[in-house]
Amino acid sequence: MVEPHRTTDQRLATLRQRLANVPHLPGVYIHKSSEGKVLYVGKAKNLQNRLRSYFTGLERHTPKTRALVARIQDFEFIVVDNENESLLLENNLIKHHRPPYNILLRDDKTYPYLKVTLEEEWPRVIQTRRRKSDGGAYFGPYSNAAELQATQSVVQRFFPLVKCTPNVFRTVTRPCNYHSIKRCLGPCKLPIEKAIYSDLVERVLSLLAGKTQELGQKLKVDMQTAAQAMNFEKAAMVRDQLRALEKLAQQQSVTLVPGFDADVIDFAWSSSAVAVYFAVVRDGKLIGGNAHVIRDGLERVVDLSLDDKSQPARIDMEAKSEFVFQVVGQFYSTHEIPPQVFLPTGDDFLSAEKKEGLNLLLKALENEQAERQERSPKDIQLTCTLIPGISKKMRGAQRKLFVDAFAGLCEMVSENAKTKLQESINADDAAQRRMSGIQEFLSLPRLPNWIECYDISTFQGGSTVASGVVFRHGLPAKNEYRKYTIRDVVGQDDFASLREVIRRRFREERRHEIPDLLLVDGGEPQVREVAWVLKSLGLDSVPLVGIAKSRTRSDFRAKNIRASNERLVLPRRNENSELNPEQTPETRILQIGSPEFQLITQVRNEAHRFAISFHRKKRDSKSLRSLLTEIPGLGPKRRKVLLTEFKSIENISKASAKELVEKAGLPSAVADNVIAFFTANAQQKKGSTESG
Structure with missing residues (x-):
């Protein structure tokens, strides 16, 4: 590593000397700061040539590259066997380190998802605005709140899954009212077979994935089988599920041919931001959309000299191809990859080389996902055309209807990207006015693009925290x-x-x-x-x-x-x-x-809110930790092991007796005492809430 206190010339000279040890081979390189922080991750067919380009000809660099080089104190490289490996490695490193000089795709938390909590013993369907790698199945995001509510309502009414949280599930003494109105099977207190519940979960997954035709056929068979067996109660329940499914299918805003699974992607460009919209089509129906606005990493892509940031950007086509490659690759590193992915038409959008590289990356990511999910990988096809391959199998009126519907979908995706971009520009304009007002009012030397605010929160001198x-x-x-x-x-x-x-x-x-x-x-x-x-x-x-x-x-x-x-x-x-x-x-x-x-x-209030919420959480945790001393058989050593293994009181409260025994090594009797303690604590809280 270069010594951080050297002059710029000494630092660059030392970095150039290290280039002699870099091979002329394909691989991935990593630039680091003086603190060891990853600044940038890139791939190259020739590592030495690419790294040399950073430390020579500085006058030809873009402003952002010059800023990057000014912070580079060290670099590492990893030689790979083939391009497929380098594509996947680069993508994984960017996802892990989130380097500030890479183009980063951040989740848009504006729209909610529906999540099936597969990580829980008895899965349920909930709304969430944050997508995590926790084993759950996520569907959406839903840009239309009414559509989300309608979908969740169908699931809640006709597919009797558990509604309560795992903590409440453990503490109840009898099945709740949802069981009484046949909206929950009541596995909390009734002997429900896991196979029956798992089949119900599979149906919900098919429904949310848009596989309505496949699910409908299965429901019809189940209804007939139940009727022939004179199990009329089950037949009636399946009939209601079938009707709800048909009604939901009719509400889909865009309908193509059954069996058509694809994502349609489009971009909208300006000199201040780029918006990208991913439309999700499953079994021929539009089931969700995903919008992102990207402001970082645009220096090489668009001309930033335009005064009117809302005007169409003048775009560097080679840099644009790399930008599209990075964005699409990052998106599918955390999302399901359908058999077909459609990008806008034209070689100027994605060069032949980048298209081939993106195809390789998507297939590598799909193989990784398939291995993780223990299934056979899908054959992935990346297409830069408005006419999908599936339409070639059609003739006459059917083909025309499909092509027209798909063209309408592409137009809708394009409009959504433009709308998202305009929303971002409007928000940027408002923020710009506010920042300019602050700069003028306080006589600041530069626009306050980066503001930090600190607040202290305490109560009677206890659990003092800051945000x-x-x-x-x-x-x-x-x-x-x-x-x-x-x-x-x-x-x-x-x-x-x-x-x-x-x-x-x-x-x-x-x-x-x-x-x-x-x-x-x-x-x-x-x-x-x-x-x-x-x-x-x-x-x-x-x-x-x-x-x-x-x-x-x-x-x-x-x-x-x-x-x-x-x-x-x-x-x-x-x-x-x-x-x-x-x-x-x-x-x-x-x-x-x-x-x-x-x-x-707004900044001050946010700091105040964040400090108070942290203080309350810490105070409650401290209170519960002190209460742990009341649990029979739980001495200082066992309390320490519990907190080390489960990280928080909340996680301990959600653990089963089996997990307490296996992870923390507690005797069965002590594990039962822990469960009983948190059960009583939850019931006490519930009672005080109801009385209040």
């Missing part, structure tokens, strides 16, 4: 939020707690990561404390501001204090812009309703 929230380009960057448990402060001392948090935030390995604006929740005392810390760390350049309520009395007899504008507190600086904490800070009044007021209060 750090981050806003990028005027929007919350929740993956960068941080929680702090105060370690070095005894009792209630908000000032000492704030000093500790700021020191930890600007520890040596992160000292160069300077936000455009640092907010603290508090007035003059808090700002002075933080200013002393920043000065001691040599960080006088950090733009520091405190935010506090500005309160006035309506008249001298008023008992209540009326809230008015916000008060911003700025530390004093000398003629060299160095912090001067000894002097009384400057106060500026932020007018209610102004663009800068909207963003600053």
Whole structure:
């Protein structure tokens, strides 16, 4: 690794010397920072030539590449046997490390999914806005809330799966009302065969996957079989499922031929962002859509010199192909790959080389998914045409109907991408106005694209915590939020707690990561404390501001204090812009309703919310941990093993007796005591809620 304190010329010279050890072979390379953080992952047919291009001819690099090279302190490389292996390895490394200089596809959490909780003993169907690799089956996301509610309603009414959470499931004493109205089989207390329940789950999976024709045929056979066996109750239940299935199928907004499984993808481009929309078609029906907006990594793709960011972008076609390759590859590394994937037409969209590479990557990802799911891999076909191969098997009117329906679907996907892009541009414009207002109001040297805010939360000196929230380009960057448990402060001392948090935030390995604006929740005392810390760390350049309520009395007899504008507190600086904490800070009044007021209060409120939620969770966890001492047979060693194995009290409360025995090594009797403790605790909470 290059020594971080060397000059730029020395650093580049050392990196160039290392190139002699890099082979002229295909592989994957990794650029790293001085802290060992992965900055960029790439692949190359010739590793030495590609790596050499970074450290020579710097004047020809794009601004983003120059910024990357300025941070590279080390690089690694992995030689691979073939292109297929390099495609998959690059994709996996990007997914694992999330490098800041790669094009990253982030999940759009705007739309919800339906999830079948296959990881649970008795699976159920729930709504969620976050897709995880937890063994569950996810369907969607649903851009139409009415469609999601209709689908979930059909499942809840006609497919009697469990409705309650595993914790409630364990604590009930009798089947609930859902069982009484035949919307749950009641496995919590009734002897239900696993095979019967599993068959019900399979039907729900088929329904949500859009395989309505296949499921319908199976339901008809089951209904006839039940009727012939004179099991009329079951026959009636299956009949209702069949009717619900037919009604749901009629509600599909786009219908193609049965058996047609595909994803249709389109992009919308501007000079500030790119929107991509994935339409999901299963068994000929549109069952969901997935929208993403990407703002990072566009320097090489689009011309950023356009003043009007809403205008169509001037695009570098080679870079565009690489961009499409990265986005589609990342999407399918976490989503099911259908037999056919359709991209927009034209060689200018995806070069022949990139199309071949993407085909290889999709097939490699499908093989990986098939092996994980213990099934045979599907034959994947990537198509850059509006006419799917399946249409060639049709003739006459049927072919025309299908082609027209598919063309309508492609047009809808294109419009959805454009709409998503316009929504993003509108949001960016609003954020730009707010950030410009803050810059002007506070006389900041640059636009506050990167804002951090810190808040302390405590209650009677116990479980003191802090939150750090981050806003990028005027929007919350929740993956960068941080929680702090105060370690070095005894009792209630908000000032000492704030000093500790700021020191930890600007520890040596992160000292160069300077936000455009640092907010603290508090007035003059808090700002002075933080200013002393920043000065001691040599960080006088950090733009520091405190935010506090500005309160006035309506008249001298008023008992209540009326809230008015916000008060911003700025530390004093000398003629060299160095912090001067000894002097009384400057106060500026932020007018209610102004663009800068909207963003600053949003950031402060988010920091406050995040701190309080963390504090409550920690306080509740601490309370339960102390209660663990009341469980018979659970001494200090066993409590430590439990927390080590299960990570949290919540996980312990959800564990079965078998898991407690196998993972934590508890005797069966002690495991039963743990189950009984959490069962009683849940019932007590339920009782207090109902009485309240």
